[in-house]
Amino acid sequence: MAVRFERIIAIVLDSVGIGELPDAARYGDQGSDTLGNIARQVPLHLPTLRHLGLDRLVPALGVAVGAPAGAWGRMAEASAGKDSVTGHWEMAGIVLDRAFPTFPQGFPPAVMDAFTRGIGRPALGNVVASGTEIIARLGEEHMRTGAPIVYTSADSVFQIAAHEDVVPVAELYRYCEVAFDIVGRGMGVGRVIARPFVGSPGAFRRTANRHDYALTPPVDTLLDLMTAAGHPVVAVGKIKDLFAGRGIARHLPTASDDEGMDRIDEAMRDVPRGLIWANLVDFDALYGHRNDVDGYARNLERFDARLADLLPHLRESDLLVVTADHGNDPTTPSTDHSREYVPLLATGARVAPGVSLGTRQTFADLGQTMAANFGVGPLAHGTSFLDALVPASA
Template sequence: MKRVILIVLDSVGIGELPDADKYGDRGSNTLGHIAEKYPNLHIPNLVELGLGIIDLNNQLGKTESPQAAFGKAAEVSSGKDTTTGHWEIAGIILEKPFPTFTENGFPIEFIERFEKEIGTKTLGNISASGTAIIDDLGDEHLATGYPIVYTSADSVFQIAMHEGIIPIERQYEICKIAREMLVGEYEVGRVIARPFEGESGNFKRTSRRKDYAILPPDTVLDVLKAEGKGVYAIGKINDIFAEKGISRYKKTATNLEGIKDTIEAIKNPNESFIFTNLVDFDMLFGHRRDEVGYAKCLEEFDSFLPEILRNLTEDDLLIITADHGNDPTHHGNDHTREYIPILNIGKNLKKGVNIGIRNSFADIAATIAEYLEVDYKTQGESYLSLML
C-alpha cells in the first residue's frame, strides 16, 4: 500500500517571503536566526536530509550527499496563520485573508451580543499573549467568573477560562456559541478554547485546548477519504480542518506524544495518509520568543528521525514541512511570513534532488494526490516527476 506521511513542524519557516514587508516581517528567518543565535544547534539528521542546503545562507550545516529531495515553497494565500497555511498545504489557496482584530479587539457590539448569548460578561477583548493575559486577568476571572477573550495577529477568537471556575464542557459550549456567531465580517479562522488551572501567580494552561475552525472547501483530504484511502490526523489537524476529510484522529498534548503516535502509525499500516502537526515549536517557543527552547525542540525532533526513517516501507513517502514562520528573534510575538522547507524521503525515490522554490504550498497537495493516485484539482503543481 502506498502511503504518505506528512509532518508539519509548526512555524519552522526558512526565510522571509518577498512580500514579508506587507506583514511587518522584513528580515524574518526562523531557522536561520535560530542557527545564528544558538551556534550549538545539533540537528545532524535533518542536515543529512538536506535542510541546510535549501538556503545556503543559513548556518544549519551542509551535506554533500543529501538523503532527501529538498526545496522550499512560497505561500500564495493572504495571511500567515495556521489555518491558511495548512489549508494551502492541503490544496486550498485563499484569495481573501481571514479577518483579524489586532488593534482594538472585536467590536463592542459583537462582544455585547456574545455576552448576552452566554449569559455573562467577559474580560479582556485585546490582542495579547495567551500566557500573559491569564497572568494579568486571571485573578479577576477567579473573582468574577467572567471568561477572558483575546486575539492576536492570527485570525482567532480565543477564550481563556479556569477549569475550576468553568467546567471544561461548559467552556467548549461557550466556544461553540462564539463559532456560530462569528460569521460574515467577523468570520475568523478559528475559535480556540484555552483552559487553564492553578492559583494566583502560578496559572498554567492545560492540555484540553480545543480549536473550532470554519469548514474548509474540499481539500486533498476529502478526495483521499472518499477514495477509501483513509486519513489519520495527529495533533491539531482534526481541529484545523473541522473534522472534514478525516477518517481517524488522535489529539496530542506535546510534540513528543505526536512524534511517538506518528511512529506507531507508520509501524501499523491502516490509512494511506498520516497527517501530523507538531505544535510545540510555535506554541511554546515561537510566540514566547524563546530561541533556546525552539532550538532544543528542533533537536528533540531530530533525535527521533532515525526511528521514523527506519520504519518507512518501500512504498512510503515522508514529507517534512512547515506552515508559516515564527521567528523567535523577531519583534512582537506573532507568526512571520516565510517560505516553508520541504524535505521528501522515499526508498524508491531519488535522493539529493533539488525541487527548487515552489510557487505554492499547494504543490504538496498536488504531489500527494499524484503519488496516491487520486484525482484532485488544485492550483498547485506536483513535483513528483522530479523524484522518480
C-alpha cells in the first residue's frame, strides 16, 4: 500500500504534560498538570495550538471555539518511568515493564570509587539536586579543586557538571564515557549527561555543550526499521542522543528551542520524504526543572508563534504531529519530571479536521501509526490511528 503521508514531522515539546496519569501517586506526582496548572497561574496566548485542538485537552485554556483544524487526543505512558528515554523509546515502539534504576540517596561508594579512579581525580556532590542549584552551591569549590560535580535526580541519570575553563568540554565528555561504562552499561542507568557551565561564582550559567549518553535500545525501533527500508530519518535536537545514534541518517544539533524550529525549517526544505523528529528541550531544561512558571509560559507562546509560521510550509502530503514525552510541572514544589498524559495533535492537508483520537493507552500508538504509514510495521506495541487520520481510500 502506498504511503498516505510522504513525510511526517513529529515535534516533541519536552515535558509539556497535560494532567496526572491514574498511577501518578506511585511516583509522588499527585496534582501534577504541567500545562493546566501554568494556565491557571499565567494567562496563555496559544492561538495556533488551540486551533489544532489543545483547548479540548486542557480546559484551563478556556472555552474551545470552533472545530479543531486537525485530529486531537492524548496519550498515556504504558512504560514504567517518566524520563525522556522511556518516553521517546515508547513512541518508537518499546514499552518497558521496569523503570530504569534511580538513586535517591546518591550513588553507592563503590560506584563513585570506580568513577574517580577512572577519571583520575575526586568528585564533588553525589546528591539528588537541581542542576542550577548544585552548580551555584558547589561551583566555586569545583573551580578551586578541579573536582567535577556529580548529581542525580528522580530520573535515572548520572549527571556531571564542570566549568569549561576548568575542565575542557572534550575532557568532560571523557568523564561521561567513563561513567557510562560503569553505570550505563554496567548498571542499566538510563543516561549519563555532560552539564558544562561557564561564568563566575554567583553568576554561573550552563552552556549548549550538553551531551547525553543513553543506553542502546534493546530491540529495533521504528527508526531502525525506517532506515532499513530506505526512509530518511532526520533527528533534531537530543533525539540522536536518546537513541544512541541508531537508525538516524542525519542529526541537526540545537542550542535552543528557537534554533530547534530553525533546524526543522531547514530539514523541511532539504528532506522531501521520511521522518523529521525533533525534541525541544528548553521547556524541561530551562523552565520545568527550575520551577520557572513565567519562563515556561513565555516559551509556550514563542513556540506557538513559530508553529504558526511553520504550518503554511507543510506540503500536501505532510503530516505534522505535536506531542510530549512526560510532564514537569513548574508550579509544584518538585523540580523533577511528572507522570502525566501528553497531548497528541495531528494536522495536514490530508488529515480529517475535528477528529478525536481519544485517550491512547500507550505512546507506542504514535510509532505504530508512523510504521503503518511507511509500511515498516507492525511494531511489537501500539495500535495505529492512521485510518482515523485519513481514510485508506483517500
